[in-house]
Amino acid sequence: MVYKALTIAGSDSGGGAGIQADLKTFQELGVFGMSAITAVTAQNTLGVQGVFPLSAEAVAAQIESVAADLGADAVKTGMLFSADIIRTVAEQVKKHGWERLVVDPVMIAKGGAPLLQEEAVAALKEELLPLALVITPNIPEAEALTGIVIRTMDDRREAARRLHRMGARYVVVKGGHDDDGEETVDLLYNGSEFSYFKSKRIDTRHTHGTGCTFAAAIAAELAKGRHPVDAVATAKAFVQSAIAHPLGIGQGHGPTNHWAYRQYGE
Numbered sequence: 001m002v003y004k005a006l007t008i009a010g011s012d013s014g015g016g017a018g019i020q021a022d023l024k025t026f027q028e029l030g031v032f033g034m035s036a037i038t039a040v041t042a043q044n045t046l047g048v049q050g051v052f053p054l055s056a057e058a059v060a061a062q063i064e065s066v067a068a069d070l071g072a073d074a075v076k077t078g079m080l081f082s083a084d085i086i087r088t089v090a091e092q093v094k095k096h097g098w099e100r101l102v103v104d105p106v107m108i109a110k111g112g113a114p115l116l117q118e119e120a121v122a123a124l125k126e127e128l129l130p131l132a133l134v135i136t137p138n139i140p141e142a143e144a145l146t147g148i149v150i151r152t153m154d155d156r157r158e159a160a161r162r163l164h165r166m167g168a169r170y171v172v173v174k175g176g177h178d179d180d181g182e183e184t185v186d187l188l189y190n191g192s193e194f195s196y197f198k199s200k201r202i203d204t205r206h207t208h209g210t211g212c213t214f215a216a217a218i219a220a221e222l223a224k225g226r227h228p229v230d231a232v233a234t235a236k237a238f239v240q241s242a243i244a245h246p247l248g249i250g251q252g253h254g255p256t257n258h259w260a261y262r263q264y265g266e
């Protein structure tokens with residue numbers, strides 16, 4: 001059995017985030033990866049030097065090509081850039097009946113470059129989020145989507161409840177941006193209870209693409225038919241290993257090591 005996952009996201013020329021991170025992650029987890037590119041970014045470990053969006057028509061055509069022939073066992077979205085692209089992606093997800101959808105609501109790159117137009121946030125909330133099986137905001141993204149200022153774990157839980165009310169069935173509010181303490185804690189809410197995925201916080205600046213990698217690993221595991229909670233557990237272990245065994249390339253925020261989980265395990 002060949003499991004297939006489709007990523008709908010932006011290209012990162014530096015290879016650490018976006019489509020490139022997603023495809024590497026799919027491959028490492030034994031899933032055949034396919035892509036629909038939403039935007040080309042000129043990007044490296046120092047930052048984003050340019051953003052060149054594709055038309056919504058070009059995005060739809062790529063998705064149609066994949067759906068018409070290969071099909072997808074799970075779909076992941078990343079950088080979607082505009083409201084037009086978001087609406088198109090939502091239409092395509094509904095048209096093809098894709099249930100195992102992971103929405104990583106990418107908004108701003110670590111260096112501060114905007115990867116989603118401000119006016120597209122409403123479309124993300126109204127059109128795409130209700131279709132998501134799993135949504136994976138980091139803390140600033142959860143704040144932008146809910147309007148809650150997140151300082152404590154209680155704030156995070158409240159943001160997760162609101163995101164669940166907006167329609168996402170499993171909400172992961174990631175903890176990478178909460179640099180208090182020795183651990184990073186990703187919180188998962190399924191509409192009735194919370195679970196916590198904890199790991200040792202690694203003191204490093206080489207975390208470029210961690211969010212993409214994490215969400216792609218969830219999508220890969222869902223493609224294999226895993227339960228969302230088990231998919232999140234594997235994704236957390238995968239990203240932890242990728243951060244713990246850095247490649248040491250680039251002059252800025254370096255990429256994570258996508259083959260670490262296979263080579264060294266957790």
Ligand SMILES: Nc1ncnc2c1ncn2[C@@H]1O[C@H](COP(=O)(O)OP(=O)(O)O)[C@@H](O)[C@H]1O
Nearest residue numbers: 138174175176177184200201202210211214239
């Ligand atoms: N320094 C770190 N040590 C260990 N895990 C981390 C670290 N930074 C981020 N992570 C993990 O990487 C994933 C992405 O986290 P986060 O940084 O919150 O998202 P994003 O990359 O979207 O900003 C989460 O699973 C988080 O727990």
Ligand SMILES: Cc1ncc(COP(=O)(O)OP(=O)(O)O)c(N)n1
Nearest residue numbers: 010017018109110208209210211212
């Ligand atoms: C093309 C592209 N897509 C997404 C991101 C953001 O990736 P993320 O995993 O959140 O990592 P950082 O940018 O925060 O390092 C991106 N940079 N480029």
